[in-house]
Amino acid sequence: MEDFHLNILNLLAVLSAAWVGGVAARRLGYPAILGELVIGILLGPGLLGILELTVTIKVLSEVGILLLMVYIGIEIDFKDLKKASWPGFLASIGGFVVPFVLGYYSTIFFGGDAMAGMFVGMAVGVTSLATKSRILVDLKLLNTRIAYVLMAGALISDTLALLIFAGILSAAAMGEFDASGLLIVALKAIAFFAVTIAIGLFVLPRVGAYLSKFKSANSTFFFTIIIIVALAYAELAELAGMHSILGAFMAGLFIKDNLFPKKISKELHKAFYDVSIGFMAPIFFVSAGFMVNLNVFQTDLPMLLTIIFMAIIGKIIGAALFYLPTGLGWREGVTVGAGMNGRGAVEIIIAGIGLEMGIIDQKIFSILVFMAILTTMTVPFLLKWCTDWLRRRNELVMMNKREGILILGVNPISLLIADYFKAHTKVAFIDANQDIVLETQEKGYTCYQGNALEEDTLKEVQTQVVDTFIAATANTEVNILAAQLATETFQVPNTHVILSKSNYIAGIDILEMSNTSSLFASGIDLNHWFTKISNADYSEETETVTEATNSRTWMKNHKSEVLPLIIKNTNGNFRLFHFGETIEANEEVLFLN
Secondary structure: OOOOOOOHHHHHHHHHHHHHHHHHHHHOOOOHHHHHHHHHHHHOOOOOOOOOOOHHHHHHHHHHHHHHHHHHHHHOOHHHHHHOHHHHHHHHHHHHHHHHHHHHHHHHHOOOOHHHHHHHHHHHHOOOHHHHHHHHHHOOOOOEHHHHHHHHHHHHHHHHHHHHHHHHHHHHHHOOOOHHHHHHHHHHHHHHHHHHHHHHHHHHHHHHHHHOOOOOOOHHHHHHHHHHHHHHHHHHHHHOOOOHHHHHHHHHHHHHHHOOOHHHHHHHHHHHHHHHHHHHHHHHHHHHHHOOOOOHHHHOHHHHHHHHHHHHHHHHHHHHHHHHHHOOOHHHHHHHHHHOOOOOHHHHHHHHHHHHOOOOOHHHHHHHHHHHHHHHHHHHHHHHHHHHHHHHOOOOOEOOOOOOEEEEOOOHHHHHHHHHHOOOOOEEEEEOOHHHHHHHHHOOOEEEEOOOOOHHHHHHOOHHHOOEEEEOOOOHHHHHHHHHHHHHOOOOOEEEEOOEHHHHHHHHHHHHHOOOEEEOOOOEOHHHHHHHHHOOOOOEEEEEOOOOEEHHHHHHOOOOOOEEEEEEOOOOOEEEOEOOOEEOOOOEEEEEO
């Protein structure tokens, strides 16, 4: 038996590098995968040589691929496709087929063979779902028709890429084959999908129901079952002559709803996310960076630039052309194409397997990695420019219109804010104290009792249709956690929190990660203002701004103890004063003094 030595120091270095790269990428508004790839390129054998591809890293990265594909499958909800239906289907097909063809023929033009061309075509055809989710939140597009189409397009294009990938791997494994050999390959593939779908629909639900009766059936128990099912599906794929990642992906599609009780699904989902995305997958993406050869910028720059250009143009033109039959306008089609330009995990995994199997060489693999990095970096800029273009033409279509303000925590400050807005929009409260809830209801407000850190509670109070969520309790930690839940789970477009002076700096750093802002653009002395407002020991004042400024600058210019609440524009409309808000010339700031 071959000796295996666990190189702990190198593993520690790889994980540390992945963490640094991921945090840096997220700070810049990009998915962590880009930072992990870049840090792998910089610190790997190709450049600085600080990190190395040991047996430990190779084994963990391969396991990481499997777990990542399970997670991608878990994340796909085919019910979401109904929200975009025809437009999403056409955009995904156009956004896959056109760049696929352009990528294939670009590879042939530069001397690649047909199999390499197919791999490049797949890589430029896929679309990263994770990449766009964060960008859609940042650009406040989650409730637009474009967002639904983009999400559907990513699901369909990635699934389509994996199906084509299955066919290519089967063909590559046979080498030269006749018609009967091709038929055997096709039958194996059909049998694999038929068996895995049948197991997922008919066997897993019964297994899940049976296992739920066990006294030991907690989240740890079902986490182990997930791993067992995923590995079993992966082995079925291998027996069918396909890659194990296809089995892992199919397992994820059915594990989500059919295997474990819904009451522990959230805990399981988080645990699986932490293990796959937080631990295993970063090792794979950093090690993928090790395989990149920087010499392509010298030896194959024309091919690199051509494939990047074809990837971007093909995605935009393909989505726009196929979007025309929907009747929703070519401009929206261009915008969808711009948003679909990001590549991510599936593309890198496909390219990595192609390199390992010898279907593509290191040159093409390096080009595909740089293509993924550069095209993903264009998405925020292209999507913002296109959506601003649609807004100027009043063509940015909203889906289910959100409205109203939900405030967590009843206190003098939150009640005062509600008093200002109740004439303009719906205002509701949520508080854990039953007596306070009854008192608030007596004042004429809708007020719910419950724990806002529980997802079921926020669902019961219809947070999913709220436009603005304000966490205004005296506990900064609760405010931050509740705002994160409202943003990440219920996609509330505007979330704000009250921060105390002592926790302001630390709180701001955390809020930046969840697209949440602090009210008043500053930390405040909560007890001081609660007392002043309760005793009516304050005056309401307004100040007209003479030239445009931001909320933080306005606060710094008012050294006295003031509490800015509202910004009123020239049309008489109100909006909250919060960190990151721009105050235009001639607008008024209403504040307490």
